[in-house]
Amino acid sequence: MSSNSIQAEQEIDTYQGKDLGLTYTAEYCVFKVWAPTAFTVALVLYATGGNGMPLQTLDYKDSGKILGMERSEGGVWTIQVPGNLKGKYYMYRAVFADGSINEAADPYAAAVSANGVRTAIVDLSETDPDGWESDASPVLPHPADAIIYELHVRDFSSDPSSGLTYKGKFKAFTETGLRDEAGHLLGVDHLAELGITHVHLMPVFDYQTVDELGKAGEEPASSIFTDYNWGYDPQHYNVPEGSYSTDPANPLTRIREFKEMVQALHSRGISVIMDVVYNHTYGFQKGPFQPLVPDYFYRHDQSGRLSNGSGVGNELATERPMVRKYIKDSLSYWAKEYHIDGFRFDLMGLMDSVTMREITEELRLEINPGLLLYGEPWTGGDSPLASKTLKGVQRGKGYAVFNDNFRAAIKGDSDGWGKGFVTGEFGKEGAIASGVSGAIHEFTDAPTETVNYVTAHDNLNLWDKILATRGLRGEAGLPDLEGGKLRGGGDLKAAVEQSNPYVGVDPENVLDNETVRRSLLANGIILTSQGIPFLHAGDELLRSKYGDHNSYRSPDCINAIRWENKSKFIAVFQYYKGLIELRRTHPAFRLHGRQEIERSLEFLRYDGGVVAYRLKDNAGGDTWNNIVVIYNANMEPVTQCLPETSGCWNIVVDHAHAGPEAFRQTESGSVEVAGLSVMVLYDKYGEPEPRSKIVEVHYDRPDGDYRGWNLWVWGTGIQDGQRDFQHMEDGHAVARIEVLPGTSTIGYILRLNDWEEKDGTADRFIDCSGSGEQVIKVTVRERSPEHSTELADPLQQTS
Template structure:
């Protein structure tokens, strides 16, 4: 086949079954692989994982294997069935093509592999389940606005000596409970629970290519001077990374230890989000797809060359049916087998919008209605993809995007001296206000389509950005990291002092700390989904390294001794998170709710202040005023005239939900580079909302693409997806104001491709109950009342 053009016949060969890869049982195993252009495909069964034979050049290991010829079936799939229990063996697929080329490759759908991913492994997944795994339950997430996300690298979490963890750099470090530093502060997983975050976002934990797993096999000793990477170099998408296992050569153990990590986090009330990289692979010719299906999985430009929208040499053609299927199958596997609670999509701009829409709809409907989905709405370079998932494409589609508008308005640029609101730039107040409202007047339909953040793993982290923009990097002795080997880097880092100007007697009075707390304080009190980078609460520094993807533990490790050194900072973060999680006014659910409840009082001169009025979101507090002062000096700020006195719960000294002091009158002094949160009185609010639950029944049982368009809810109008199946019906939940008498809706296919019914429909929701259930059948059905214990019928 030509390298420049995709074979039209190949494009038509699509397999819709859910059983690609290995289907294992103790009685037999079935192997299926999609290789439509191969002339012949064989299964090669091995006794070893290959890595023991030649670790210097593992890709060329060729010990003898048993060859089993496979049969071609419909959809371009080759398959074979072998009797007996094959657990403990390894396998590859060998394909022969018309040009005489013969390739041998790991199963693209492999769920277990040998060390360094050399061969697919046969395991009994039931054997990998930890004790009580069947009882593992994710913490409840009532609404995406309730999430507080904490981005974390598995190895960074435990690699530093101050962690006190035995399983340094491993999944199992998350199972080490009860750890404390010498001052009695919690560290590790108990620290995460104490901080109060709801979700840990794990940077890539699938099998990636650039770390030699056989070098990272220690248990508890220092793990410096070995390979390090963030993991954005995919190798085997459906297998946990072996370097995070205590024994990478044991295919089942890495699976079990991953599940133990998930189980441990769930036990502490923390959900787990996977960072996934379906936009490119590390390698092409030796990657997971090209050897078995040449020229299909990768996007090409108009000249026939591999396109490079990822910036690393290739991009996956997500718009093609079998690429799209692979991604959906992979995500479904992680969500079901590993109990994963959400996914963050790397360079989501390179994923076509149809794929993202189908992922969102199908995973929630078929696997988990509460999955949290979000991604980067940009690319790493030019791409020929016409249907990129960029900011705005997600409107009403059930997933969120990172809000880089808000990020840049808060801090300025990501790697340099550029300034934003908290770093001394006037004129950013309007952009700050837009971010506070969840970008509903910019590029979102709903606040929960915006993931609000100031820093992540990419670029300078928060402390270093604040320090550099103040011109403090030289005084801190930040090293020039480029081209340093590990030993020199460790020595240079040891000599640096990122905290040279911090007075331990007045920690919260430090300018850099003030700016950092103000930045994330804005994130944690804005509408949308807040996102924190691990270690911000400990003033983590990466010593000026703006791209530490392979800089090793000397730069990347979380230094847990910083918790004791900067305890007031941790307490401030903890208090802000408690404030957000306790008070729903900071977690409004929809555009209409925000427009009714949030009013800006001032947006100029380095001051942004706003009011959350009348028990917003069903809050116990009646009126809440939030003030951000980005000036160096103390400023006098007017308070709204809805009350004569106010309780301060957040100021420059502390944050939380208990009143620090009470202020009389309508003026308040706000310290420079600080925030303030005040409320007037506490009382029982009216109920926040009631729920209309629509059960949709189609005779053809095909619900793919169908959704509701709703209006007059008072909270969030627009597209409303069906989220789960019940009794063969698709179910959607619509939140409406308690005094709502009627809402309108239309049943539609995707974006108005088709409607079920001709005119607008309406639901009477004038009853006082908190939940109204309605059954909606096809367009020919007439309205009929069912008994009180059943669903009301509407059409």
């Protein structure tokens, strides 16, 4: 560490204000930066963005005008500069006691020049597209209702077959009405037709490794640049990536076009999730934090070296107060300014559990109660962090984790020949049953704490993994790749064109192909299991990445979604669409809690390559009385006995068809299930009781400080355990608790975090027995430890 660095245990000034960065007005600008160990800090105003791109007006020389800043409370340096500075750029120059001088962009930058060289001064109101003030997030009644679709911005539109004008850009999502020659919908219309609820965008903040000013075929301007990257190399956390903009040199354009993308997706009923990377930065010495607060933002090992739990050279010390504040401020900014509907956390294991808990509670309480939050519960290497956010830590905390246990049980290993349930390995049936149940007897307290998936951007995608397990890579002629290039050199695009990843697929009978059947079985399991389903973009088009298991810097010929596949494999698309429609139509596949699953889901069999279960008694308030789901991973058909019923069984999904409507029936006590297929049947329609009634708890604290407070509830019949307050109403924090309609009383305790403190000492109870009420409103006021109550006081009930 340098002499001006910060030891982890050293006391340091912190700041709680919400105004770090630039506050712009037409009359003046206020600049605030947190640099508590600097000897002095200056603002440097520039006329250009530092890319040799002169502006129309040059009031300042590009060498910069240096303005000294004053130190204020909490280690913050501040200055107010009169006049309208819009269109200019700035940096901070910090001088330390040892004489070292560092110049850096604002860590809270909201706009930057091309390639993030300098911080831009903009009027954000000028970036709002028409109608932005009325843009609203699609309603997500419950996290279990989400169906996530992971997508890379450039992959979506870069292929010529996309028909899109703005290839590789945010604006491609605004293009509607496009169809292929057969009349099939393309682009954003395809996403809406498919029926997914959320698009998960791989990193769209400003990242470092793609030259935003580069052109195809030109040598990159720097050795760090490539033509393509997934974006897991953060540079400016609060700025959209410029390479996805039609004009990266204009700081306003990327912001406006990002908002247009969000607006376009919202208009189609699709929510937007950002993939965020708060576990490391691409650069260290030239990263967004080190020049201004040396070593504070980064975690170190016992010898003082940078910890490398990310596998890329550094990791952020999220457990430190100002790092935690930065992350929460950043997420809040995206949710407010860009109307983002959820966040996926990369390598969430490197983020401490307290930070994740506070993110979840505060973002929902203060901004959007419907935010969807989930992440990877693992690290990329060893880390000294004690409170890692690993599988199980999320229990009761309101966010979800990827279920890699389920993933491995379904397909086997991620990159090799290893097999799972759908790829030919018996003995995985019990693990499949656990995943189907939402992992409630494994590492979750509720099904909404698990994200169920088979493949994502990492590793072999689904089609290529199945090819590998079937030993078809050679027959398909897949290229031998390393680092995005042919291992022996040569023309990669030509090699891709000469390969045939769809070897053996009969275009006249696509659904009879073994690889196709195995892929549909894999995601058929995902879409009929309890929890939050997650699909990798293009699975519904049998997307191949030509055997590339790590395509983070491979060219478009590997990564682009080939839209001509929709016409070729329309039967596959229709099958996915039908499964999604089935899930969205029937709440039995979207149960809300552990108790609800334990009461409603009954396994009929899990052995011999078959998993069969029943969702019974109008599960989740479903109109279907009993639903049977059967997965057959055998090559040959199997016969499955069915529960007794007074009528017939109606088949809605089999090896060739999927949807919410019955297309054939069986009156037998058993059914034959085709090899490598899913079957879904129901017996009859019923008249279910209402799924639940709602107890709405309004918590009143005179100090108005609701941070960390939550409810511990029992007796709900749906989901007991922790319940967070999710929005504010009339100065009170409000939580909504689902209870079975026949419930007479539920118990609760008000607590701070995980039992750090209780409001009152005795258990409390809420009377739910009132007839006819669907919403029971209860006001609970703070009580001193020496007083307690048995019933909420006062009790207000409204229907």
